[in-house]
Amino acid sequence: xxxxxxxxxxxxxxxxxxxxxxxxxxxxxxxxxxxxxxxxxxxxxxxxxxxxxxxxxxxxxxxxxxxxxxxxxxxxxxxxxxxxxxxxxxxxxxxxxxxxxxxxxxxxxxxxxxxxxxxxxxxxxxxxxxxxxxxxxxxxxxxxxxxxxxxxxxxxxxxxxxxxxxxxxxxxxxxxxxxxxxxxxxxxxxxxxxxxxxxxxxxxxxxxxxxxxxxxxxxxxxxxxxxxxxxxxxxxxxxxxxxxxxxxxxxxxxxxxxxxxxxxxxxxxxxxxxxxxxxxxxxxxxxxxxxxxxxxxxxxxxxxxxxxxxxxxxxxxxxxxxxxxxxxxxxxxxxxxxxxxxxxxxxxxxxxxxxxxxxxxxxxxxxxxxxxxxxxxxxxxxxxxxxxxxxxxxxxxxxxxxxxxxxxxxxxxxxxxxxxxxxxxxxxxxxxxxxxxxxxxxxxxxxxxxxxxxxxxxxxxxxxxxxxxxxxxxxxxxxxxxxxxxxxxxxxxxxxxxxxxxxxxxxxxxxxxxxxxxxxxxxxxxxxxxxxxxxxxxxxxxxxxxxxxxxxxxxxxxxxxxxxxxxxxxxxxxxxxxxxxxxxxxxx
Amino acid sequence: xxxxxxxxxxxxxxxxxxxxxxxxxxxxxxxxxxxxxxxxxxxxxxxxxxxxxxxxxxxxxxxxxxxxxxxxxxxxxxxxxxxxxxxxxxxxxxxxxxxxxxxxxxxxxxxxxxxxxxxxxxxxxxxxxxxxxxxxxxxxxxxxxxxxxxxxxxxxxxxxxxxxxxxxxxxxxxxxxxxxxxxxxxxxxxxxxxxxxxxxxxxxxxxxxxxxxxxxxxxxxxxxxxxxxxxxxxxxxxxxxxxxxxxxxxxxxxxxxx
Ligand SMILES: Cc1cc2nc3c(=O)[nH]c(=O)nc-3n(C[C@H](O)[C@H](O)[C@H](O)COP(=O)(O)OP(=O)(O)OC[C@H]3O[C@@H](n4cnc5c(N)ncnc54)[C@H](O)[C@@H]3O)c2cc1C
Numbered sequence: 118x119x120x121x122x123x124x125x126x127x128x129x130x131x132x133x134x135x136x137x138x139x140x141x142x143x144x145x146x147x148x149x150x151x152x153x154x155x156x157x158x159x160x161x162x163x164x165x166x167x168x169x170x171x172x173x174x175x176x177x178x179x180x181x182x183x184x185x186x187x188x189x190x191x192x193x194x195x196x197x198x199x200x201x202x203x204x205x206x207x208x209x210x211x212x213x214x215x216x217x218x219x220x221x222x223x224x225x226x227x228x229x230x231x232x233x234x235x236x237x238x239x240x241x242x243x244x245x246x247x248x249x250x251x252x253x254x255x256x257x258x259x260x261x262x263x264x265x266x267x268x269x270x271x272x273x274x275x276x277x278x279x280x281x282x283x284x285x286x287x288x289x290x291x292x293x294x295x296x297x298x299x300x301x302x303x304x305x306x307x308x309x310x311x312x313x314x315x316x317x318x319x320x321x322x323x324x325x326x327x328x329x330x331x332x333x334x335x336x337x338x339x340x341x342x343x344x345x346x347x348x349x350x351x352x353x354x355x356x357x358x359x360x361x362x363x364x365x366x367x368x369x370x371x372x373x374x375x376x377x378x379x380x381x382x383x384x385x386x387x388x389x390x391x392x393x394x395x396x397x398x399x400x401x402x403x404x405x406x407x408x409x410x411x412x413x414x415x416x417x418x419x420x421x422x423x424x425x426x427x428x429x430x431x432x433x434x435x436x437x438x439x440x441x442x443x444x445x446x447x448x449x450x451x452x453x454x455x456x457x458x459x460x461x462x463x464x465x466x467x468x469x470x471x472x473x474x475x476x477x478x479x480x481x482x483x484x485x486x487x488x489x490x491x492x493x494x495x496x497x498x499x500x501x502x503x504x505x506x507x508x509x510x511x512x513x514x515x516x517x518x519x520x521x522x523x524x525x526x527x528x529x530x531x532x533x534x535x536x537x538x539x540x541x542x543x544x545x546x547x548x549x550x551x552x553x554x555x556x557x558x559x560x561x562x563x564x565x566x567x568x569x570x571x572x573x574x575x576x577x578x579x580x581x582x583x584x585x586x587x588x589x590x591x592x593x594x595x596x597x598x599x600x601x602x603x604x605x606x607x608x609x610x611x612x613x614x615x616x617x618x619x620x621x622x623x624x625x626x627x628x629x630x631x632x633x634x635x636x637x638x639x640x641x642x643x644x645x646x647x648x649x650x651x652x653x654x655x656x657x658x659x660x661x662x663x664x665x666x667x668x669x670x671x672x673x674x675x676x677x678x679x680x681x682x683x684x685x686x687x688x689x690x691x692x693x694x695x696x697x698x699x700x701x702x703x704x705x
Numbered sequence: 706x707x708x709x710x711x712x713x714x715x716x717x718x719x720x721x722x723x724x725x726x727x728x729x730x731x732x733x734x735x736x737x738x739x740x741x742x743x744x745x746x747x748x749x750x751x752x753x754x755x756x757x758x759x760x761x762x763x764x765x766x767x768x769x770x771x772x773x774x775x776x777x778x779x780x781x782x783x784x785x786x787x788x789x790x791x792x793x794x795x796x797x798x799x800x801x802x803x804x805x806x807x808x809x810x811x812x813x814x815x816x817x818x819x820x821x822x823x824x825x826x827x828x829x830x831x832x833x834x835x836x837x838x839x840x841x842x843x844x845x846x847x848x849x850x851x852x853x854x855x856x857x858x859x860x861x862x863x864x865x866x867x868x869x870x871x872x873x874x875x876x877x878x879x880x881x882x883x884x885x886x887x888x889x890x891x892x893x894x895x896x897x898x899x900x901x902x903x904x905x906x907x908x909x910x911x912x913x914x915x916x917x918x919x920x921x922x923x924x925x926x927x928x929x930x931x932x933x934x935x936x937x938x939x940x941x942x943x944x945x946x947x948x949x950x951x952x953x954x955x956x957x958x959x960x961x962x963x
Binding site for chain 2: 172185202354365475478481520533534570593621622624
């Protein structure tokens with residue numbers, strides 16, 4: 118193993134959080150190197166309009182995601198089962214290469230509700246201990262919405278998010294989300310144009326007493342130049358967003374917001390196809406001294422650095438911490454230790470509506486084109502007597518109708534033959550969907566550790582995921598899905614099929630790439646891996662970015678909060694930590 | 706390179722990336738010359754030509770044996786029959802599509818985690834757990850199927866079955882009713898079924914969805930990439946024909962590129 122010259126900071130992974138942190142550290146004058154296991158990717162060369170809209174290549178064969186032969190996880194539902202490797206991605210789709218999953222996300226860009234951050238104490242105070250599910254490990258985040266607000270704002274203005282504010286400095290505004298936390302100013306760009314399905318949804322929900330509002334979107338409603346001087350172009354509703362790179366510069370991603378500035382920063386260097394295999398520690402085990410990585414030729418390098426930033430996505434952050442012996446691994450039997458603890462996911466549901474006389478043309482859509490209602494999210498509704506914690510947003514979004522994967526037919530239709538062919542033709546343009554994005558609480562027996570059997574290509578144990586949807590999530594999902602059916606009826610569907618979330622969790626159908634927890638934040642080193650600045654309690658020169666910090670997951674997509682936390686950590690490093698490096702920012 | 710407003714920054718980023726890679730290479734003491742494997746003399750292109758993905762053309766089978774190919778052609782034509790709504794799976798090129806997929810990285814399970822152990826009975830929630838690559842699964846599955854048909858249909862092969870017989874056979878495979886020690890009926894059914902649907906609805910560059918038959922059937926307009934006008938006219942039938950990554954048969958000149 119050869120040793121390279123020291124850097125001020127090494128960043129593991131050049132996706133959303135790595136790019137944001139890289140830029141902030143370079144601005145503070147640091148010499149920064151980012152190591153990215155996947156290839157270089159850029160709009161003009163890699164997301165070209167003549168090759169990008171290829172459903173088979175990107176949507177079905179997963180060309181932009183990490184190959185399972187390079188990195189995968191093993192999965193099981195319960196601790197008494199044997200975990201098996203995910204050989205073909207299904208339930209979630211981890212990113213790879215410059216831009217990370219920020220290249221091929223859908224762009225729903227949310228803030229969590231204020232009460233999501235102190236969920237444990239909030240529910241305890243309002244409903245008493247009895248509301249919490251059996252075996253739960255729900256925790257407060259150790260940070261408040263008010264502390265995070267300026268950083269949500271920074272991420273939204275970096276990314277040019279299109280939306281309609283519902284609460285500016287406490288003033289509730291028509292057309293926005295009346296339940297959202299206060300925001301210091303409106304969204305940087307107005308909402309996207311809506312499709313026919315959203316128009317019907319808006320009418321139906323308004324009649325039923327909901328307050329629908331546009332889904333906050335990282336697809337641009339108009340051209341936008343962000344504070345770094347990088348310009349995004351208007352979205353063209355091409356229908357190739359999630360799982361695809363955008364050929365239009367109209368979806369916010371590291372490529373379209375940060376990298377054009379970061380890549381030419383004199384303090385910055387990126388090395389692609391370099392996979393970090395572990396973090397190195399000082400002999401006393403209290404500081405990280407750098408990382409070891411393997412390049413494309415299979416050669417090992419040591420990169421010494423004063424500051425180590427893990428920005429490798431939730432799963433791989435946790436795996437690197439377990440490999441490197443950072444923090445104490447979680448033990449579900451004793452409930453002690455923290456690394457791997459509180460793995461959670463997202464409990465989504467859907468209601469399909471088959472119509473006679475409406476043409477939805479759903480192939481004309483954008484990743485986050487949608488209308489949403491938040492009446493049944495978080496604790497926006499009274500949970501007394503409901504016997505569950507959490508909730509879900511209800512949305513009607515039109516993001517694609519790519520024909521290999523999106524050909525809805527009513528139940529009872531044969532899967533092939535002439536009857537199938539006719540039903541496919543009759544329903545393709547006339548079906549739409551109302552969905553819910555549901556919270557997922559944390560439990561003692563849902564966690565990540567290292568697999569005892571299966572190894573990766575370098576001979577290291579794979580990450581093992583033990584996870585299932587619990588009764589709390591099933592009850593929540595059934596309750597919210599019940600509220601969605603009347604909406605679909607009011608929209609005029611002739612046939613309605615409701616699919617609330619039920620266990621067991623299955624690795625095959627795509628659900629969401631919203632994996633959370635495993636290196637959670639909190640105010641106590643006994644029960645959390647990082648403090649509110651994302652700094653490792655036991656190793657103050659290591660910061661861990663991403664949804665690995667979520668103690669449980671809320672009823673929204675994660676990246677708005679992931680981006681805000683990255684900015685919050687960056688400010689803490691540049692304004693506090695660097696004055697006194699190597700010290701914890703919060704006393705344990 | 707200046708695509709849309711931000712182009713100059715993007716091209717700058719590429720430049721700095723190039724310098725960065727060179728710097729890294731030098732740092733690591735590697736041979737810098739290896740970076741430019743392609744030598745360009747003068748212009749990096751030939752006049753009046755661009756280079757879209759080369760289209761898959763019908764022709765000799767690359768993976769299937771003649772027997773396998775005729776069995777697959779018969780099956781895809783029952784899964785998607787030719788009828789008053791349009792071409793069937795065979796005419797739409799589904800067998801060609803599958804053949805080319807199996808001859809390529811998909812068939813070899815390239816990039817797929819293939820390390821064992823492979824347990825006998827994975828949980829239904831644990832997904833795909835076969836030690837066989839798709840190419841191996843087809844070879845083995847089609848041989849098993851041929852033997853099964855020969856035993857049960859008086860020595861005939863799949864192409865010799867009537868449409869009705871073949872439908873009955875496929876239904877019993879789909880319902881997991883046919884399993885012998887050497888061959889798992891539902892596994893081969895699922896594989897052929899999924900690949901047939903892919904072939905019928907994927908971009909025609911892969912050899913299936915010929916003349917965009919699948920897209921025309923349902924009304925998918927393809928890769929036009931800009932549908933802002935559609936949002937101006939909600940609930941209106943879209944009447945323009947579909948476009949693929951290689952254009953449209955009626956505007957590609959005869960004897961065009963290939
Ligand atoms: C299909 C899809 C749709 C999505 N839609 C939405 C949405 O609508 N809204 C939303 O909020 N979120 C969405 N997400 C999630 C969103 O993309 C992520 O939350 C976000 O990208 C996380 O940022 P990150 O920096 O933590 O990780 P990433 O952006 O994934 O970046 C991590 C990077 O680290 C690299 N890396 C990993 N391990 C190593 C290693 N050992 N060495 C070197 N490099 C390494 C990876 O290759 C990757 O490039 C979606 C994700 C997917 C896949």
